[in-house]
Amino acid sequence: MIVRILGEGQLTVDDALSTELNELDAKLQAALNAGDEKAFRRALAGLLSRVRAAGTPIAADSLEASDVILPYSEASMDDVRALLTDDGLIPG
Amino acid sequence: MSVVKRVSMIFKAKANKALDRMEDPRETLDYSYQRQLEMLTQVRRGVADVATSRKRVELQMNTLQQQQDKLDRQARQALGGGREDLAREALTRKSALQGQISDLQTQYQSLQADEEKLTAASQRLQAKVEAFRTQKETIKATYTAAEAQTRIGEAVSGISEEMGDVGMAVQRAQDKTAQMQARAGAIDELMASGALDDVTAQPNDDIQRELDQMGGGHDVDRELAQMKAEIGGGEAPREIEGSAPGAPGTTSNGQAGQAADQPQTGDGA
Numbered sequence: 362m363i364v365r366i367l368g369e370g371q372l373t374v375d376d377a378l379s380t381e382l383n384e385l386d387a388k389l390q391a392a393l394n395a396g397d398e399k400a401f402r403r404a405l406a407g408l409l410s411r412v413r414a415a416g417t418p419i420a421a422d423s424l425e426a427s428d429v430i431l432p433y434s435e436a437s438m439d440d441v442r443a444l445l446t447d448d449g450l451i452p453g
Numbered sequence: 454m455s456v457v458k459r460v461s462m463i464f465k466a467k468a469n470k471a472l473d474r475m476e477d478p479r480e481t482l483d484y485s486y487q488r489q490l491e492m493l494t495q496v497r498r499g500v501a502d503v504a505t506s507r508k509r510v511e512l513q514m515n516t517l518q519q520q521q522d523k524l525d526r527q528a529r530q531a532l533g534g535g536r537e538d539l540a541r542e543a544l545t546r547k548s549a550l551q552g553q554i555s556d557l558q559t560q561y562q563s564l565q566a567d568e569e570k571l572t573a574a575s576q577r578l579q580a581k582v583e584a585f586r587t588q589k590e591t592i593k594a595t596y597t598a599a600e601a602q603t604r605i606g607e608a609v610s611g612i613s614e615e616m617g618d619v620g621m622a623v624q625r626a627q628d629k630t631a632q633m634q635a636r637a638g639a640i641d642e643l644m645a646s647g648a649l650d651d652v653t654a655q656p657n658d659d660i661q662r663e664l665d666q667m668g669g670g671h672d673v674d675r676e677l678a679q680m681k682a683e684i685g686g687g688e689a690p691r692e693i694e695g696s697a698p699g700a701p702g703t704t705s706n707g708q709a710g711q712a713a714d715q716p717q718t719g720d721g722a
Contacts, residue, residue, distance in 0.1 A: 367618050389456050427465075445463055
């Protein structure tokens with residue numbers, strides 16, 4: 362599958378990794394629900410570094426859409442909440 | 454639904470929203486391409502803005518670093534002259550500057566990282582825009598309207614996602630740059646108003662003045678000692694002999710010379 366890390370670009374990640382990524386995603390969700398910024402930052406860093414380590418960057422001139430889109434590395438809980446709102450986040 | 458699934462879904466929906474409007478799908482290609490070129494300009498401008506900001510922070514960092522070096526030199530100078538109190542004052546002021554410098558260093562690194570990220574994003578987008586342009590011409594030339602629609606959808610959604618991402622990255626960098634510019638502006642203003650001088654430049658002057666006085670004092674002592682030696686020792690007669698024939702008794706110098714000369718003139722005659 363193709364994963365985009367916002368601000369960093371797209372990577373191809375083996376589908377076999379999805380179980381592990383789902384677990385990391387669940388941690389992220391739990392931290393967000395609990396409003397625990399520290400745990401959230403840790404979970405996001407863990408998720409992104411796993412994807413970076415396991416993925417292969419795709420060619421810059423590829424026009425493929427991603428299957429999964431991950432928040433940018435410095436995103437706070439508020440930033441991610443903003444990503445989940447309906448308006449305004451993507452300019453233009 | 455998980456965070457990642459929601460982010461993915463909403464992001465893609467937003468990225469593609471702008472492109473559903475065209476009646477003729479081929480128009481969508483041209484419209485998208487125009488948007489891509491605009492976005493490229495925008496991201497390049499973003500890179501330039503961040504670079505400008507970074508250079509400004511660098512200049513301020515250098516200025517404060519120079520102040521710090523100066524205080525360090527002054528401390529050494531003061532200590533060499535036996536003025537530990539002055540050395541302590543200089544070092545105290547030097548350490549007060551460290552906070553400012555560390556803060557600027559953090560800003561600098563952050564801006565540098567942003568600049569690198571945006572530069573990379575700009576290159577990625579550039580490559581994709583090139584690829585899109587080629588594909589756009591192929592689609593227009595080769596496919597029927599019905600076939601084209603699917604291919605256009607694929608090409609456009611891929612690049613729309615990239616544009617949404619780059620657009621956000623530029624926005625984030627600009628927000629951050631604006632904040633840092635405001636802080637850098639505040640430091641510039643402080644420097645200009647002299648308020649920061651109370652911590653840096655002004656005290657330096659105090660210390661420097663004292664150091665100068667200290668140095669000056671030494672010079673006076675040295676000169677005095679030298680004069681005493683001259684008057685009391687064997688050096689003195691030669692100089693006085695030189696001036697004596699010109700105007701004996703006409704100046705106070707001459708008088709003093711004569712007075713000191715008295716016991717020796719007999720020797721000379």
